[in-house]
Amino acid sequence: MTYDTDALVIKAQNTGENDRLVTLLTRKYGVIRAFANGARSPKNKNASATSLLCYADFTITKTAKGICIVKESTPKEVFFSLRSDIIRLSLAQYFAELSGELAPREEAADEFLSLLLNAVYLVSDSGKPLQLIKAAAELRMLSLAGYMPSLLGCASCGIYETDEMRFCPHSGKLYCADCTPPEVFVPVPNSVVHAMRHICLSEPGKLFSFRLSDENLLLLCDLSERYLLAMTGKRFATLQFYKTMTR
Ligand SMILES: [Zn+2]
Numbered sequence: 001m002t003y004d005t006d007a008l009v010i011k012a013q014n015t016g017e018n019d020r021l022v023t024l025l026t027r028k029y030g031v032i033r034a035f036a037n038g039a040r041s042p043k044n045k046n047a048s049a050t051s052l053l054c055y056a057d058f059t060i061t062k063t064a065k066g067i068c069i070v071k072e073s074t075p076k077e078v079f080f081s082l083r084s085d086i087i088r089l090s091l092a093q094y095f096a097e098l099s100g101e102l103a104p105r106e107e108a109a110d111e112f113l114s115l116l117l118n119a120v121y122l123v124s125d126s127g128k129p130l131q132l133i134k135a136a137a138e139l140r141m142l143s144l145a146g147y148m149p150s151l152l153g154c155a156s157c158g159i160y161e162t163d164e165m166r167f168c169p170h171s172g173k174l175y176c177a178d179c180t181p182p183e184v185f186v187p188v189p190n191s192v193v194h195a196m197r198h199i200c201l202s203e204p205g206k207l208f209s210f211r212l213s214d215e216n217l218l219l220l221c222d223l224s225e226r227y228l229l230a231m232t233g234k235r236f237a238t239l240q241f242y243k244t245m246t247r
Pocket of ligand 1: 154155156157158159175176177178179180
């Protein structure tokens with residue numbers, strides 16, 4: 001069986017003497033793991049395309065035993081400017097790790113791959129605040145993976161919005177002040193509620209097109225991260241590293 005698809009390398013591990021085991025987010029088949037024999041040799045034809053965070057066209061064959069092997073590859077974008085900025089690189093690596101957790105497997109991942117590519121592109125080469133890109137990528141990836149928070153109104157009485165809504169990062173539910181349960185809930189200004197709705201519901205091309213004050217951006221970033229950690233129940237090494245670098 002042969003796969004022909006474009007993909008972003010979301011993980012690259014050394015294996016054997018000179019080989020790589022890559023995890024790819026492919027457009028046509030979702031997340032795939034494949035061996036690239038000899039790819040750590042600089043002269044190898046697959047050396048560039050199988051590097052972490054390289055976007056490329058791949059031809060992959062699957063053996064009778066179910067092992068995938070990279071046969072051909074043509075790099076399309078290596079995000080060169082990322083490589084010289086450790087903070088931006090670590091954020092892009094976090095998006096890659098997140099994709100490995102949340103992206104589809106053995107089914108098409110067109111929208112997920114486009115989202116990841118846009119996020120990595122914006123991190124590498126735009127003036128947008130990194131907190132905005134991070135929160136938008138997190139919430140949108142969660143939404144695509146079936147964890148969209150319930151943002152269309154108070155989870156109890158259904159009112160669309162009041163002056164002081166509250167968000168529960170453990171359940172993803174929104175409440176008005178009258179209905180807020182006794183647990184710890186975070187007051188959320190309407191501008192942040194609007195930004196969260198925009199992230200979850202906008203057309204893909206407009207996802208990153210919103211603005212917030214610095215203070216509200218920090219709140220959005222904190223809420224989206226807490227919600228993500230609650231939904232995935234995971235610790236992401238790349239997120240820890242990014243946060244260490246930006247502390
Ligand atoms: Zn209510």
